[in-house]
Amino acid sequence: MVARMSDRSVSDRRGTVSGLMEATSVLQEQAPWWQRGVIYQIYPRSFQDSNGDGIGDLEGIIGRLDYLAWLGVDAIWISPIYPSPMADFGYDIADYKDIDPRFGTLADFDRLLEGAHRRGLRVLLDFVPNHTSDRHPWFIEARKTRESPMRDMYIWRDPAPDGGPPNNWPSEFGGSAWEWDETTGQYYYHAFLKEQPDLNWRNPRVRREMYDVLRFWLDRGVDGFRVDVMWHLIKDAEFRDNPENPDWHEGMPPHKKVLNLYSADRPEVHDVVAEMRAVLDEYGGDRLLIGEIYLPLTRLVTYYGRDLQGAHLPFNFHLILTQWDARHIERQVQEYEAALPEGGWPNWVLSNHDKPRIAARVGRDQARVAAMMLLTLRGTPTIYYGDEIGMDDVEIPPERVQDPFELRVPGQGFGRDPQRTPMQWDTSVNAGFSTAAPWLPIAPDAADYSVETERAHPHSMLSLYRKLLALRRRSEALSIGRYATVQSSGSVFCYLREWKEERYFIALNLRPEPAAIVPPDKCRIIMSTVDDREEERVEDALRLSADEGVIAAMEA
Numbered sequence: 320m321v322a323r324m325s326d327r328s329v330s331d332r333r334g335t336v337s338g339l340m341e342a343t344s345v346l347q348e349q350a351p352w353w354q355r356g357v358i359y360q361i362y363p364r365s366f367q368d369s370n371g372d373g374i375g376d377l378e379g380i381i382g383r384l385d386y387l388a389w390l391g392v393d394a395i396w397i398s399p400i401y402p403s404p405m406a407d408f409g410y411d412i413a414d415y416k417d418i419d420p421r422f423g424t425l426a427d428f429d430r431l432l433e434g435a436h437r438r439g440l441r442v443l444l445d446f447v448p449n450h451t452s453d454r455h456p457w458f459i460e461a462r463k464t465r466e467s468p469m470r471d472m473y474i475w476r477d478p479a480p481d482g483g484p485p486n487n488w489p490s491e492f493g494g495s496a497w498e499w500d501e502t503t504g505q506y507y508y509h510a511f512l513k514e515q516p517d518l519n520w521r522n523p524r525v526r527r528e529m530y531d532v533l534r535f536w537l538d539r540g541v542d543g544f545r546v547d548v549m550w551h552l553i554k555d556a557e558f559r560d561n562p563e564n565p566d567w568h569e570g571m572p573p574h575k576k577v578l579n580l581y582s583a584d585r586p587e588v589h590d591v592v593a594e595m596r597a598v599l600d601e602y603g604g605d606r607l608l609i610g611e612i613y614l615p616l617t618r619l620v621t622y623y624g625r626d627l628q629g630a631h632l633p634f635n636f637h638l639i640l641t642q643w644d645a646r647h648i649e650r651q652v653q654e655y656e657a658a659l660p661e662g663g664w665p666n667w668v669l670s671n672h673d674k675p676r677i678a679a680r681v682g683r684d685q686a687r688v689a690a691m692m693l694l695t696l697r698g699t700p701t702i703y704y705g706d707e708i709g710m711d712d713v714e715i716p717p718e719r720v721q722d723p724f725e726l727r728v729p730g731q732g733f734g735r736d737p738q739r740t741p742m743q744w745d746t747s748v749n750a751g752f753s754t755a756a757p758w759l760p761i762a763p764d765a766a767d768y769s770v771e772t773e774r775a776h777p778h779s780m781l782s783l784y785r786k787l788l789a790l791r792r793r794s795e796a797l798s799i800g801r802y803a804t805v806q807s808s809g810s811v812f813c814y815l816r817e818w819k820e821e822r823y824f825i826a827l828n829l830r831p832e833p834a835a836i837v838p839p840d841k842c843r844i845i846m847s848t849v850d851d852r853e854e855e856r857v858e859d860a861l862r863l864s865a866d867e868g869v870i871a872a873m874e875a
C-alpha cells in the first residue's frame with residue numbers, strides 16, 4: 320500500500336516550532352560536543368583482555384582506541400572499573416578513587432584518558448552513588464555498632480512489629496530489599512544485592528564524600544559521568560509500603576509486584592542531581608552528566624532539572640522498552656519530543672548491558688534499520704559495544720552463568736550474561752578477545768560477525784554503522800537539526816531532519832515485508848540499509864524492501 324503523507328502534518332509541526340527556530344538555530348550552532356556527539360558504551364570485562372586472564376582491562380581498551388576513532392564515535396562510557404568484590408560485576412564499589420587490579424592501575428587509566436583525548440575521544444565514567452559494596456570501609460565500620468560514626472551513611476531500620484522487614488520494598492534482584500544484621504539488631508536497605516547496601520543520601524556527609532569522588536575523576540580529566548540508578552537515590556522519609564502493581568503478571572520480574580512509588584523518584588532527588596551538576600559545572604561547563612533512569616517519559620524529563628540545571632541527558636530507554644512497530648515508536652518519539660523541556664536535549668539508547676541486544680530483540684536485518692533510526696533521530700545516540708557488528712545475545716549454559724540476577728531468579732530470562740559476552744574482534748582464538756578462556760562464552764557465530772570480517776565487507780553492519788556515523792558527523796541536519804514529523808504509514812516510520820537548506824527524509828520499514836511511502840517532496844536517496852541505491856531519485860512513491868531503511872535528501 321502506498322500512503323500519501325499530508326504535507327500538513329509537516330507544516331503543522333513547523334508552524335508550532337517556527338517561532339523558536341531562529342532563536343535556537345543561533346544557539347545550536349555552538350552546540351556542546353555531547354549534542355553532536357555519539358556515545359559508545361564499553362563493558363570493560365568484555366571488551367579486550369590484554370593480560371591473558373580472560374577478563375577485559377584498561378590496557379585492552381587502550382589498544383582499541385584506534386578502532387573507536389576509526390569507527391567514528393565521539394565518547395566512550397566505561398562501565399565501572401573501580402576496586403570491587405564483583406558481586407554485581409563492578410556495580411558494587413569498595414573504593415571510589417582507585418582502579419580494580421583486574422582492570423589495571425590509575426596510571427593505566429591516565430594513559431587511557433590521554434590516548435583517548437589525543438584521538439578526539441571523550442571519556443565518561445560510570446558513577447555508582449546509590450550503593451557501595453558491603454566491603455566498602457564505610458559499611459564495614461557502619462555495621463560494627465549502632466553508635467558507629469559511619470552508621471548513618473547507610474539506611475538502617477528497626478524490624479516491623481512482627482520482627483520481619485520494616486516494609487514491603489523488594490530488591491530488584493529478588494527477595495526483600497532489607498537484610499537483617501545480627502550484630503546490631505537492625506535491618507539495612509539494599510535496592511539490589513545485599514552486598515550492595517544503599518547509601519543514605521539524606522546525610523550531608525554522604526553528599527560531600529560522593530561529590531569529592533566526582534572531583535577526584537574530574538581533576539584527572541574525565542569528561543563526565545553516567546550516574547547509576549539516578550532516580551533511586553532518595554527514598555521516602557517515612558518508608559511507607561509501596562502499593563501493589565495491578566498489572567503484574569507471571570513473566571515479569573518479582574520486584575515489579577509493587578510499584579516503586581516510595582522507594583524511588585522522590586521529589587528531593589532533584590536537589591541531589593542539581594548538586595552533582597553544580598560539581599561538574601565547576602569544571603567549565605563541558606563535562607557531561609547522564610542519568611540512568613527507567614521511568615515513563617513525563618517523569619523522565621523532570622531529570623533535566625529546574626532551568627535545565629539537572630542531568631544533561633536523562634537516559635532515554637524507550638527504544639528498548641517500546642513495542643517495535645511504526646505506530647508505537649512514532650508515538651514514543653512524538654511524546655518524547657513534546658515532553659522535553661524547552662532547550663532540553665534528547666537522547667536515545669538502543670541496547671545496554673542490562674537488556675537484550677537489539678539484534679536479539681528485532682533480528683539482525685531489522686537491527687540495521689534500528690541503527691539508522693538511532694543515528695538519525697534527534698538526540699545523542701548511545702551505541703552498546705558489539706551492536707555495531709551485529710552481535711547477538713549468546714545462550715549461556717547453566718554452569719557458566721555469572722549474573723547475580725540470573726543466579727537469584729533463575730530460568731526466567733532475566734539474566735544479563737547473554738548481552739555481555741566478549742567483543743568479537745577477529746577469527747583467531749576466542750575471537751581475538753583473550754588468549755585465555757574468557758569469563759563468558761564467545762558467540763558461536765563470532766567468526767562471521769567480527770570486526771575483522773566485517774571491515775572487509777562494504778555491506779556489513781560495521782560498514783553501515785561507520786557510514787551512518789560519518790554522514791551524521793558531516794550533516795548539521797542529522798546531528799543538531801530539527802525533527803519534524805511526517806505521518807508514518809503501515810510498517811514505515813518516517814520523519815524529517817532539517818537544518819537551514821539541508822533537509823533529509825528518513826523512511827524506516829520496521830517489518831520484513833516490502834512497503835512503500837510517498838515523501839513530502841521529490842528527493843534523492845543517499846543511503847539505504849540494504850542496497851546501493853545512492854543517487855536514486857524518488858519522484859513519487861519510495862519503495863522499500865523488507866527491513867529497509869532509507870535516508871533521502873529533499874530537493875530544495
Ligand code: NOJ
Pocket residue numbers: 407410447511547548611672673
Ligand atoms: C544499574 C546497572 O546498569 C546494573 O547493571 C546494576 O546491576 C544496577 N544498576 C545496580 O547497580
